[in-house]
Amino acid sequence: MKRISFKSLILAGSAALALMAAPAARAETLADALIAAYRNSNLLEQNRATLRAADEDVATAIASLRPVLRWVADATYTKSAYAEYYTVQSGGEIDRLSASLGLSASMVLFDFGQSKLGVDIAKESVLATREALVGVEQDVLLSAVAAYTGVKSASERVSINQNSVRVIGEELRAAQDRFEVGEVTRTDVSLAEARLAAARASLAAAQGELLAARESYKAATGAYPKALSALPSAPKLPKSLDEASASAQRLHPAIKQSQRLVTIADLQVALAAKKRLPVLAGSVGFQAEEGGARGATVGLQLSQTLYSGGALAAAHRKAIAGRDASRAGLSQTGLIVNQNVANAWSNIKVARAQITAIDEQIRAATVAYRGVKEEATLGARTTLDVLDAEQELLNAQADRIDADANLQVALYSLLSSMGLMTVEHLNLGIPTYDPAAYYNAVRNAPLTSVQGESLDRVLRAIGKN
Secondary structure, eight states: OOOOHHHHHHHHHHHHHHHHSOOOOOOOOOHHHHHHHHHHHHHHHHHHHHHHHHHHHHHHHHHTTOEEEEEEEEEEEEOOOOHHHHHHTTTTEEEEEEEEEEEEEEEEEEEETTHHHHHHHHHHHHHHHHHHHHHHHHHHHHHHHHHHHHHHHHHHHHHHHHHHHHHHHHHHHHHHHHHHHSSSSSHHHHHHHHHHHHHHOOOOOOOOHHHHHHHHHHHHHHSOSSSOOOOOOOOOSSHHHHHHHHHHHHHHHHHHHHHHHHHHHHHHHHHHTTTSOEEEEEEEEEETTTSSSSSEEEEEEEHHHHHHHOOHHHHHHHHHHHHHHHHHHHHHHHHHHHHHHHHHHHHHHHHHHHHHHHHHHHHHHHHHHHHHHHHHHTTTSSSHHHHHHHHHHHHHHHHHHHHHHHHHHHHHHHHHTTOSSSSSHTTTOOOOOOOHHHHHHTTOOOOSSSHHHHHHHHHHTTOOO
């Protein structure tokens, strides 16, 4: 396994930071990152295809209400094993080739609403899948926010650690100069050397975190970050936790999806009950045989399953159990959504409180560091005192970066937990995927060339053809 040297890691991290700091016509904003994530997400593409497949289930269900038309061509060659008998009976024909062509149509005329229930189930499944797609959209955009803040935080940590290396290097040189004139001992110089080595290690770690953050950004948005703008002002939030929870119960896609699943389960119970009822089907046929013989048939068939070994009863009980499960799932989803809202709300309050406290810590640590450094020049403080004061300031600055990142993620996590982390609600100003376009093109099970051309236009519009 090839080992990466410390120097290589430093150079790689510096190059990454230089790329981010390079002048550009316009720095990338958080909105740019969100737009890129929406446009380049493979996860969204996967779930859009899943939705289109659900749309086709509606077309399939609609088709079950229509007649089925079939043609059948038949050819039969017969060679008699009893030549003498057939010679007498058939006037000398030993071999015979017969052919026929038939056309038939069949259709369910009445099934007590079974087919209609199948259509309703398919339509509800489409609506549930649409809500699932909205949930994926929220996850994709929230991941982009986390990736953006991750790069910003990592780059700021690199800057802080670079400054720390510079400052401690100056402290080391000062300690060496004072050692040469006998003002400090060799111990002071060693302490400064150890602290400089630790600062360089921290810088290498920070640069490694930046490289990892850049990879996360690329995974979330489709491209590496360039120069990133400052984080925008906080999005508009509800005034209270109760308001946020109420909004989440109305708008969150997971709850809407669960509600659709409950409706589907109710319909499946009704369908399972109707499976025991009779079905009336009609058929029409036309057949032409070799030699000019022709015939037409018209028929009706009424059928009902009287006994299936208990399969129909088991299917009915299974549907009832599924309905109970979906209702419990809806209740559980509501609890989880409320919990996520409360957690995000608490995280916002904690992050803001931390920022206030850390700002005070940074102010005090800055004053302390300057004072200790000045006192050290007068001989009242040791080199270790200066290094400790500098490290405390560095730690406070790093904590401030983390608190800022946590606040931003918490703000958008609250939007996500309320069901509002969408392109439309964030007003990103870009065309969005229309889930109804494909559905409207296929819901009536298109057959003719005109309908096919319309479907082709829809596919081109959504970029699938």
